Amino acid sequence: MTHLPRRDIIALGLMTFALFIGAGNIIFPPIIAQQAGEQIWLAAAGFLITAVGLPVITIMALSRMQGSIENISRPLGHVTSLLFTVVCYLSVGPLFATPRTATISYEIGFSSYFGTSSSHLFIYSALYFFVVAWVSLYPNKLLDSVGHILAPLKIVLLAILGLSAVIVPRELFAPAIGHYIDHPVSEGFISGYLTMDTLGALVFGIVIVQAIQSRGVSDPKLITKYAVIASLISGVGLTLLYVSLFKLGMLSHDIAPNAVNGAVILHAYVQHVFGNLGGLLLSSLIFLACMVTAIGLTCSCAEYFSQLTKISYKLLVIVLIIFSFLISNLGLTKLITVSVPVLSTIYPPSIVIIILSFFWTFWNKPQHVVIPVTIVAFIFGVIDGFKVAGFSKLLPDFIQHLPLSEQNLAWLIPSFSALIICIIIDRYND
Incomplete structure (x- = not known):
């Protein structure tokens, strides 16, 4: 050693x-x-x-x-x-x-x-x-x-x-x-x-x-x-x-x-x-x-x-x-134009995966918690990607008015809600 x-x-x-x-x-x-x-x-x-x-x-x-x-x-x-x-x-x-x-x-x-x-x-x-x-x-x-x-x-x-x-x-x-x-x-x-x-x-x-x-x-x-x-x-x-x-x-x-x-x-x-x-x-x-x-x-x-x-x-x-x-x-402008939507999409699921990794041992089947919450975060990450790419008009009106949507944090509340639901289900399926 x-x-x-x-x-x-x-x-x-x-x-x-x-x-x-x-x-x-x-x-x-x-x-x-x-x-x-x-x-x-x-x-x-x-x-x-x-x-x-x-x-x-x-x-x-x-x-x-x-x-x-x-x-x-x-x-x-x-x-x-x-x-x-x-x-x-x-x-x-x-x-x-x-x-x-x-x-x-x-x-x-x-x-x-x-x-x-x-x-x-x-x-x-x-x-x-x-x-x-x-x-x-x-x-x-x-x-x-x-x-x-x-x-x-x-x-x-x-x-x-x-x-x-x-x-x-x-x-x-x-x-x-x-x-x-x-x-x-x-x-x-x-x-x-x-x-x-x-x-x-x-x-x-x-x-x-x-x-x-x-x-x-x-x-x-x-x-x-x-x-x-x-x-x-x-x-x-x-x-x-x-x-x-x-x-x-x-x-x-x-x-x-x-x-x-x-x-x-x-x-x-x-x-x-x-x-x-x-x-x-x-x-x-x-x-x-x-x-x-x-x-x-x-x-x-x-x-x-x-x-x-x-x-x-x-x-x-x-x-x-x-x-x-x-x-x-290619130049900085083109790089930023392409990269920001992609990075905005993958950031929410990345945060979810990182934070949940500390809690695997508390759950009977970690995959039954991590997978649904990550999917929810990814879906809202895709929405954020569309918004920063300038395609927000293609999204339904109610999505653009979700809580924290203006701050590009609309994924936060749905992901947390999915986490609570999945933890409860995991606990009762013991």
């Missing part, structure tokens, strides 16, 4: 934290803070539930099952579990999330220097994915390359940005706008939900477990223990980061009034506080943030499909990188 030294435990926690922080995580809180205005801390509370709480819980759940999505969705049956797992890996891997890390990092960090030409994006993404492939080809060294090198660099830059927001004394609470006026908590909840970090956590689980195993740890209880510690460290880091970014957004009303997104606020803020060095700081931060996330996604996808198909891990890394490179050059 091998125990991890404290240095590796800390590195594992930093690596887990760094895997989650992509560009989206950095640009969401500032725009939420500006729009929430005087309701900021209520919105922040809702955001932290889904942007921090759910990913941490997901890593904990996966750590109990060797980091495998298939294991956590086992009550669905072999075929459905396999389909769910493949969809998750493809969605947050080569189809959407991995290519998006390249396009976002270029548009936010480098387009102001090199322009928005498709040829410039092509050159940048080629260099970007070369580095991602180079690191991803050696997963056993991930704790060294990411945990001890890339993650600390990323955290130092995040700390500089976050501390500057905390130290700057000025605060300006403007009136809240939009849904933040009457529903700040639920609006913040949805904003955190749409970061898609829970789906990311589903595929990062295998990377974290393998990073622990690469140090010679084989005892399942120890693997779970270290993964839980890593998830808690990352949860603390995520909370501190988001709070500082909310504070940054509170400072933005006079330097970037009526901003259309968080990237505009970040550009204006770093230029205001750091002068000419601000652009370099932001470019470096966004590059590292996206790079580490892309490495984690590539490693996890290659490892899973290697186990599934018995194809060489390194060959799959190359295939996934080439595919991600090609998709990334």
Whole structure:
């Protein structure tokens, strides 16, 4: 039985934290803070539930099952579990999330220097994915390359940005706008939900477990223990980061009034506080943030499909990188247009599967509870997918007026109701 030294435990926690922080995580809180205005801390509370709480819980759940999505969705049956797992890996891997890390990092960090030409994006993404492939080809060294090198660099830059927001004394609470006026908590909840970090956590689980195993740890209880510690460290880091970014957004009303997104606020803020060095700081931060996330996604996808198909891990890394490179050059707008409806569809059943995995032992036949509740969540996820894709007019009128429908949380009450009914039936069928 091998125990991890404290240095590796800390590195594992930093690596887990760094895997989650992509560009989206950095640009969401500032725009939420500006729009929430005087309701900021209520919105922040809702955001932290889904942007921090759910990913941490997901890593904990996966750590109990060797980091495998298939294991956590086992009550669905072999075929459905396999389909769910493949969809998750493809969605947050080569189809959407991995290519998006390249396009976002270029548009936010480098387009102001090199322009928005498709040829410039092509050159940048080629260099970007070369580095991602180079690191991803050696997963056993991930704790060294990411945990001890890339993650600390990323955290130092995040700390500089976050501390500057905390130290700057000025605060300006403007009136809240939009849904933040009457529903700040639920609006913040949805904003955190749409970061898609829970789906990311589903595929990062295998990377974290393998990073622990690469140090010679084989005892399942120890693997779970270290993964839980890593998830808690990352949860603390995520909370501190988001709070500082909310504070940054509170400072933005006079330097970037009526901003259309968080990237505009970040550009204006770093230029205001750091002068000419601000652009370099932001470019470096966004590059590292996206790079580490892309490495984690590539490693996890290659490892899973290697186990599934018995194809060489390194060959799959190359295939996934080439595919991600090609998709990334479609441009950010097209990627978002296609990805958001798909991700909105699979998110509700994913949350249900993750949370219910903690309660299998309380039921006589877990599949009789998990399957119906997941089906209900999936049906409403499909409805949400239609809505965000712009096809809401095709839906019956009563569906569009269900409780919490405006917040894209219409799946919550029906899923919970189905859960109660299924638990009662399971209890009486003992």
